[in-house]
Amino acid sequence: MKQLVIKNVGPIRQVEIKLNRFNFFIGPQSSGKSTVAKILSSCMWLEKEVLTTLNDKVLADGAAFVRLVESFHKIEGYFEDGSFVQYDTDCISIMYSDKDIKITRKENEDYRREKICYIPAERNMVTLPELQGFEFGHTNIRSFLFDWFNAREFFVAGNKTDVLNLGVKYYYDSEQSKIKDRIEHVNGCTYQIALSSASSGLQSLTPLLVMLQYYTDEYFRSYNEKRSFAADTKLKKTISTLLSEFNENREMPNSKDEERARLAQEVNIQSFSDFLQDQLLSHKILSTFSRLMVPHRSSFIIEEPEQNLYPSTQMDLLDLVVELCNGERKHHCTITTHSPYILNQLNLLVKRFDVGATDCATLNWEEISVWAVKDGEVRDLKVRNAHLINPEYLSEPLDRIYEEYEKYETTTGE
Numbered sequence: 001m002k003q004l005v006i007k008n009v010g011p012i013r014q015v016e017i018k019l020n021r022f023n024f025f026i027g028p029q030s031s032g033k034s035t036v037a038k039i040l041s042s043c044m045w046l047e048k049e050v051l052t053t054l055n056d057k058v059l060a061d062g063a064a065f066v067r068l069v070e071s072f073h074k075i076e077g078y079f080e081d082g083s084f085v086q087y088d089t090d091c092i093s094i095m096y097s098d099k100d101i102k103i104t105r106k107e108n109e110d111y112r113r114e115k116i117c118y119i120p121a122e123r124n125m126v127t128l129p130e131l132q133g134f135e136f137g138h139t140n141i142r143s144f145l146f147d148w149f150n151a152r153e154f155f156v157a158g159n160k161t162d163v164l165n166l167g168v169k170y171y172y173d174s175e176q177s178k179i180k181d182r183i184e185h186v187n188g189c190t191y192q193i194a195l196s197s198a199s200s201g202l203q204s205l206t207p208l209l210v211m212l213q214y215y216t217d218e219y220f221r222s223y224n225e226k227r228s229f230a231a232d233t234k235l236k237k238t239i240s241t242l243l244s245e246f247n248e249n250r251e252m253p254n255s256k257d258e259e260r261a262r263l264a265q266e267v268n269i270q271s272f273s274d275f276l277q278d279q280l281l282s283h284k285i286l287s288t289f290s291r292l293m294v295p296h297r298s299s300f301i302i303e304e305p306e307q308n309l310y311p312s313t314q315m316d317l318l319d320l321v322v323e324l325c326n327g328e329r330k331h332h333c334t335i336t337t338h339s340p341y342i343l344n345q346l347n348l349l350v351k352r353f354d355v356g357a358t359d360c361a362t363l364n365w366e367e368i369s370v371w372a373v374k375d376g377e378v379r380d381l382k383v384r385n386a387h388l389i390n391p392e393y394l395s396e397p398l399d400r401i402y403e404e405y406e407k408y409e410t411t412t413g414e
Helices: 033-053 062-072 121-127 140-152 200-222 233-245 257-266 272-279 283-293 311-325 340-354 391-413
Strands: 002-009 012-019 022-026 079-088 092-097 100-105 114-119 168-172 181-185 191-194 297-303 332-337 368-374 377-380
Touching: 002 033, 012 033, 012 368, 012 377, 022 033, 022 340, 033 062, 033 079, 033 092, 033 100, 033 114, 033 283, 033 297, 033 332, 062 079, 062 092, 062 100, 114 140, 114 200, 121 140, 121 200, 140 200, 168 200, 181 200, 200 297, 200 311, 297 311, 311 332, 311 340, 332 340, 340 368, 340 391
Parallel strands: 022 332, 022 368, 114 297, 297 332
Antiparallel strands: 002 012, 002 079, 079 092, 092 100, 168 181, 181 191, 368 377
């Protein structure tokens, strides 16, 4: 179980939450939803960096942690004298307090490398034709664009992907001189346009879907092909550290030969397999290589998936997000949203799971956390004994409308 505590950071006064495989944060604009998501993603990245390099000193001091969060996520000035962050998992403890950082690796071999994908609210900027000439520095926008440029090239003209059930397909056309991201309309007459000429909803939705589809599936098949042990100095350093941490790094072939061969195949990075064969590495070291060097799942942090989308499209989108994340690898997903339709659809996804539905997306109640963020604090929206997201919170804005409407009705009738 992951736990996150944040105090006195930007709009957040005090947040203490247990995180799950699926996490949802809803609340008004500027309430702190994105602040929680951004700090969470930074802690996840730091956990990954420490555990995959076996280096507790990734950050020199507390100031480096503040720079990591504030610069990467463009929230300069959020940290103050009383700011506090604590992130605890089964494998690591990270605590920022009194402008100092303490990182503790736990004696636990459960950690498996993951791909962390931060998909920001600004994702529709991929439609800007002059995008590749921009300088973004070390920010979440740059990280997102790097992932986007990798993902889109998989969906070439011979591998177009449907954009939900909207009657359009996306594909990447490398033959185009400028705008290579294309939308093909297949409802009625077929025609192609640049993604930048499509509706605002498609401009927000398409990058999100392309990222989700690629990083839940194809990314893992092609990962080893795109890495080279010979050219990866960081990988070499990690291997050297791993070998030095084990007293016994050689063993003669034994009854575990078959398992050793499987693990060697799993970490079959270019020119690395020859290295493995030469070393006659122990089963324990091979297992560690597999855990730390090869990504086993993705963790998505998605800001406002509902942007520019009609309510029913929001519902269909959430179904697809859940369906993709519920694949064999059991990906993780954290979502910030303003949309009551997203949370209402959660209730339906949970009900489907509870009744054993098999022909649609479902969500296990035990694998979700849902939080309302308001005035710098959070409130748990799960009604524990009913397997239901608190409907009162969802209906508050509508109640206000109809209360005022009834007031005018009463006045008119007098």
